[in-house]
Amino acid sequence: MEIEKYEVILSNDSLAFQQRVNYYLKNGWQLVGSVSVTASKNYLGNEKTLYSQAVIKIKKEQ
Known part of the structure; x- marks a missing residue:
């Protein structure tokens, strides 16, 4: 039985995310696959940008 390995990358730093x-x-x-989330206001209604990214990868067969 072959085991598949997955890796998830999470970051709020766009450059660090791309490098990884x-x-x-x-x-x-x-x-x-990938997911990104951006929010422009916090719960008080103040302008704030939050940026989160995630990538899921699987290692290629040898």
Whole structure:
């Protein structure tokens, strides 16, 4: 039985996120899906931008 390995990357830093994803892609990982969330106001109604990204990858078969 072959085991599949998954990795999830979460970040609120866009540049760090891109660097981490590129690292995995260069090392034979395959992009399965991604999600990003942006909010422009906090619960008090003040302007605030929150940015969260997630990527799920699976390692390519050897």
